[in-house]
Amino acid sequence: MNLSLATLLQLCVLLPIFATLGIVALRRHQNLREAVSIGTSVLVFYAVVSIYLGLQGGATIDVNWLQILPGLSLSFSVEPLGMIFSLIASFLWFVTIVYAIGYMRGHNEDHQTRFYCCFAIAIGSVMGVAFADNLFTLFIFYEILTLSTYPLVTHAGTEAAKKGGRVYLGILLTTSIGFFLFAILGTWVIAGTLDFTQGGVFPAGANTAVLGFILVLFIFGIGKAAIMPFHRWLPAAMVAPTPVSALLHAVAVVKAGVFTVMKVCVLIFGIDLLSVLPTTQSLLYLAGATVLLASVIAMRQDNLKARLAYSTVGQLGYITIGALLASSMGVVGGSMHIAMHAFGKITLFFCAGAILVAVHKSKVSQLDGLGRRMPITMTAFFIASLGIIGIPPAGGTWSKWYLLMGTMDTQQWIILVILLISSLLNIAYLLPISMRAFLFKDPTSNAAVGIKEAPLPCLIAIGITTVGCIALFIYPQPLYELASSILQTSSIAHGQ
């Protein structure tokens, strides 16, 4: 292929958005319509991989679309963190589409055309977030992501869906317009630029009290990172169909949040400045409290998806902690956890959806003995649980390892203890699910029932992501290299 890298990058953002036209045009032909979705996702993944390979060769990419306000333009570039995010999102988009086809048909959902359209726009905006060259561009795609996922969350159209959608939109818009935009504007006035810059953008003599205030606005404003008390939207969004919960609320939306937090901490403040701001420490404790509280709440949820949602809130806290630790180890651990958690959590959601489609169960307490009926699904669930907890043979081991190293580096002993306790809590809310499935007997039917797995596309998707969890344990090297080049990057990132 002789497309330039810059063209490929623009295609990543534009292809999914143009794909909606095809999806709408083919709305009467189910199979063709889904073929458009799958085809686009393959192309986007191919484009992202090509960009990745190009970057390995030392190329830099800068794309300028148009200047919206003087000094503020829609422009894109590639740096390692965005690379990690875009690789994961585009790959998992493909897997999720495969899964969604099985799920949506198996579940006889309505409005499937609207569903696939919004899905595509959401992924296009995730690519925009991942490749944004400045906070302004990032913010625009961040908002498009919120708005395009709203119809997905409220897909069912029921009263509960409407209520969930209201909380979803309410919290995400409140935080993003009330705090995030405010912080961006503050940054703009103080620093005079919004470009992501290695080492931060703020001038040396800036008032640290004001900057500390701006940091607080950023952390609360990026509501997608679900730091308490602005985490309520995540459980509320669980009314969505499972593929949506899987991709958007384990990968795209929440990861767009923590990705933004990471970018702001590293490339707007810079970790040197971050470590001396007066508010960093308290925010770190807040993130720690989020991790602990979310884990405790997760233990008390009987609804499987709600339990997974609170587990996500907790795991996002890990990544925020990684960013706020302001040390290279923390950044490496946090960025790696973006990938590790994505694979683990999407597998868990896929399994939850598969259980719902196959045996119509959604509560943890109903899962006794399910391991016999759905052996593949529950094995995948078990492996993914290990990934979230952070024990071999799943990838989560490495990211948590580096996060712990980061806390020791910066001598954040309290955070260290919090992370350790939280890992125990993770065990307490995830492993019992597998134990019930495999060790307990189903009380309702003691007769031997046959195997009843979810539709084949669902199983394929589950298989791919589970293999991904294990592969990331065995070959974490490429991911580690990307993550560790976030900080010492000049060869690979930003072309200035």
Next chain:
Amino acid sequence: MLAHLPILQVIVPLMAAPACLILRRPQLVWMFTLLASALAFIISILLLQQVMQTGTISYELGGWSPPWGIEYRIDKLNAFIALIISGVSTVVLLAAQTSIEKEIPQDKHTLFYILYLLSLTGMLGIVTTGDAFNVFVFLEISSLSAYSLIALGRDRRALWASFQYLIMGTIGATFILIGIGLMYQMTGTLNMADLATRLPEVAETRTVTTAYVFFIVGVCLKLALFPLHLWLPNAYAHAPSIVTAFFAATSTKVAAYLLIRFTFSIFGVSFSFTTLPMETLFLGLGLLGIFVASTVAIYQDNIKHVFAYSSVAQIGYMIVGFSMSTNAGLSAMLLHVFNHALMKGALFLALGAVLYRVGSTQLRDFQGLGRQMPLTMPAIVLAGLSLIGVPLTVGFVSKWYLVVAAIEKGWWPVAGLVLLASLLAVVYVWRIVETAYFKAPVVGKELVQEAPMTFLIPVWILVSANVYFGIDTRISVDIATAAAQSLFGVVP
């Protein structure tokens, strides 16, 4: 011909108005009115181009040189406002014939167009003239035609709304006249440029202060600045849809223009903001207006009322920008004047389409409209997003400039409040979205069709403008900042 553009701007619609009487046939009258308005639009584009290139144009009416004769004076500020007025007027008129078919009895159609043209004349006259008394004359032309236009509304509540507006508007006009009279008494001149040079000599007197206060209070009544906004919601809700779309986008803008013109170019910043505590007053009223009106908007059941109260809130945003008395603040205000015209024009015109098909704009009648009117409802959603200030729409550009201006002035809390207030807009816009898209139509109610093309085209022109000027901001931002700069640089 080109030299006479300033007066043609006013004369074309003024002469077109009585000509309508000759044409008689409604269809013809409509096309003629549209033509006149389009001509005015073209003239304003030409004028703006000329002003941006060569600077202020002074036109001597009848060849009498100012300050004795009447002068028409076009600078960047009023060319910009005239462009907004004539542009929105033309787009809105595209839908007029279809809309009034159902709202106004057949025999009053010609009358409607005549009044519309007179109202347009009045507004264009106010902005183009360089003579203070002329301002009053045109103000009365536009107001009197406005009262009658509102009274043409579908039911008898329109009469009451019109009467309310008549009383309030007359008080406002009287105050403005008293203000102008006192200025004349102190300086012996009515020419604006002349006033600007002579007022500083007598600025210390109590009479001048009184003149300013009378004038500003009068203007604020016409502007519907909180708490002088009481006439606005009913007038907007009960007037014919076309009138509401036209007025919501333009009439308060004219008052905003007068406020800027008299404060910045005639009395001067130092008088208005240093001698008098205008900063605190306007900032307080602006913020109060934003919060109170937005909150009230949330609890309205008639969607026309919702957006009418939202208009009062948006005026609050403009006034907050005004109160900063900085270049950036004024630019933000002017940008919002332009952007708000696009949003509200689109919204009220789309509501007109709903009224045309459904026969009501009550919230409960929106149930299921998302399916039944698949082109009108997205227009309302997009314009609503613009009202909220979502990126890639004009509303975002306004908000960006306003908040940056506030932070530059060191008003951090104001910046935060302005952003928080946009969330109130989320609530009232989303009530409509939820009702239209998530509630099934009331059982037993007839399903309606999509609105006719004559509605959809102008609505989508305005909606596209909302998005276009949200992405390509060069035109609007350049003109607004240039106008603001010229106000801080030289006297007109």
